Amino acid sequence: MASAFLQVMIMLAVLGAVLLGLYALTKYLPGAWRERGQVLIFAGPAVFLVFAGLFVPAVRTIVASFRDDKGKKWLGFDNFHEIFVGRDTRLILFNTFTWVIGGTLFVVIVALAVARFADGMRGEKVAKSLIFIPAAIALAGAGIIWKFIYAGPPFEVGLANQAAKAIPGLPASLGGDGDKIWLVDRNIGALNPPSSAPGMNTFLLVVIFIWAATGLATVIFSAAIKGVPEVLIEAARVDGATKRQTFYKVTLPYITVTVVTVATITAIAALKVFDIVAATTGGNFGTSTIANEFYRIYFVQNRSGFGSAYAVLLFLLVIPVVVMNRRAQQRAEDRS
16 A cells, blocks of 8 residues: 555656656747647646546446447447336436426525525624535435434434424324334325325435535625625615615626526536435435436446446436526626
8 A cells, every 4th residue: 555655656756847847848949839838738737637537438438328238239229218218217307306406496595595684694604604514514424414313213313203293283194193204205294196206205305405505505695795896785775775675686686697606506416416315215215316326227236338328318417507507697797
């Protein structure tokens, strides 16, 4: 182990010495070529690492998605066809869209509300620090924490069951008897959702994501709100606008680009969510998502071709989110 570490450090030292030597040689180049050479020396290694670490694996994954699990036989779109005709595929897709739509919407709304009402209040820093704490916890850790909260029989530590039991007249289907197994039960109260629709346990997992992601979004929104020029705020107040009107008519339009950016980051994080599901249900009980299915198929079942098709599908679903983000940012910039 020590020898391998030493070899890596020697290689890095040699690479640094070579780059510094090449940089020194650029001083002898003509003016225009000198600048180009310096840019190439500093940007070249980064571009190479991006190419080797991102582009090449992405191309290999795309190619693998069209081959069989041994990587020998060309299957065309058979792996993708298998995904969409699978018995549980519709549920997996709907679960993923629930995370993306519900998780992103509530994170943005809650974070904006907290950032707005906490701005300028007494104890603002303490309040924002407490809200930010969950963001410092790994998503797997957040899943384990909430697994205790949702714990059901035979465990007696579940806060959700204790809280539901304390509500008089609450039906047993909603935990009124204190014995509900929240992460297993798909029923939403007395309603039994279709096999292709997300269950109550999926929505409870999304709550964990909202709890973990809201803190960072709040900090970003708070910084954006504080960046609104005071001149605009004062002008609105002079015109007789209330605090609510000032926020919706002045502040919110001014920070639209920030809102879109946070929504995009949150949506992408929700789209590829894996940690929370793996730490709580393991993708069982109708809670699996695309990322969990990719892991189960590629690493557990060792089906490289079919698993690669899930990875490509996840990549394709990210593209519309990025495109919509860019268009929304462009419209916001045009309005400003």
